[in-house]
Amino acid sequence: MTGAAVLCRGVGKSYPSAAGRVQAVSGADLEVRAGEVMFLVGPSGCGKTTLISIIAGVLRRDTGECRILGTDLDTLAPAAASAFRRRHIGFVFQAFNLIPTLTAQENVAVPMLLNGAARSAARRAALEALEAVELGAHAAKRPSQLSGGQQQRVALARAIVHGPALVVCDEPTSALDHHTGMEVMRLLRRLAHERDSTLLVVTHDHRIYEFADRIAEMDDGRILRVGAPRPNDGSTVP
Numbered sequence: 001m002t003g004a005a006v007l008c009r010g011v012g013k014s015y016p017s018a019a020g021r022v023q024a025v026s027g028a029d030l031e032v033r034a035g036e037v038m039f040l041v042g043p044s045g046c047g048k049t050t051l052i053s054i055i056a057g058v059l060r061r062d063t064g065e066c067r068i069l070g071t072d073l074d075t076l077a078p079a080a081a082s083a084f085r086r087r088h089i090g091f092v093f094q095a096f097n098l099i100p101t102l103t104a105q106e107n108v109a110v111p112m113l114l115n116g117a118a119r120s121a122a123r124r125a126a127l128e129a130l131e132a133v134e135l136g137a138h139a140a141k142r143p144s145q146l147s148g149g150q151q152q153r154v155a156l157a158r159a160i161v162h163g164p165a166l167v168v169c170d171e172p173t174s175a176l177d178h179h180t181g182m183e184v185m186r187l188l189r190r191l192a193h194e195r196d197s198t199l200l201v202v203t204h205d206h207r208i209y210e211f212a213d214r215i216a217e218m219d220d221g222r223i224l225r226v227g228a229p230r231p232n233d234g235s236t237v238p
């Protein structure tokens, strides 16, 4: 795929609050090129989660334009927007959000089943995705039987199992120790490249900046600048 995976222009979003409205995002411009790994960073409360929720189609913007893989999700009917999200977007959250009563393989199969895949095809794809995150041997375990790093790898497998063109991650390493966080990022980056996905990652974790192709700095609801990671942010990506 060529061109922009994400194209936001002048995006604005406010929330109601006791003291009037809070302007969470105000005039944000962001372009994420197809196939790149873009990090979105900035101080707490500057609007990162709100902006990626709009990009992922789980929140509607108030103003501006936003095209995801060439489509403006706000112009679609709710059922069509959900179908688009399920098919083309993968999510990785800070809390792994795995279903505790399902095995790792069943958790990873969920997006395939929601997209209408047959049970056998979903199970096969889930096992392949677990093998890609080096957890094939743990497919039959439930989340409580896995370490935090392994649970996050199951969550990665679930995010990529259906081959989404865009993977959106909100603080994917914040619940992990440094070593495990680096391993998870290395895997996420490799999977995104192998599967030709675009990766948009919100993070506070400076130690993983080296995994970004470009970093967008946000403050006060706006994107201030976009650039390559500085050399002193870390060593080169293996």
Ligand SMILES: Nc1ncnc2c1ncn2[C@@H]1O[C@H](COP(=O)(O)OP(=O)(O)OP(=O)(O)O)[C@@H](O)[C@H]1O
Pocket (backbone or CB within 6 Å): 015, 016, 017, 022, 023, 024, 025, 042, 043, 044, 045, 046, 047, 048, 049, 050, 051
């Ligand atoms: N549902 C909501 N209702 C009211 N205000 C909200 C809501 N969600 C976020 N806000 C406010 O909008 C602003 C932006 O919040 P947002 O969560 O997008 O920031 P953030 O950069 O992701 O923060 P953090 O890094 O702490 O997660 C903050 O002032 C926050 O308090």
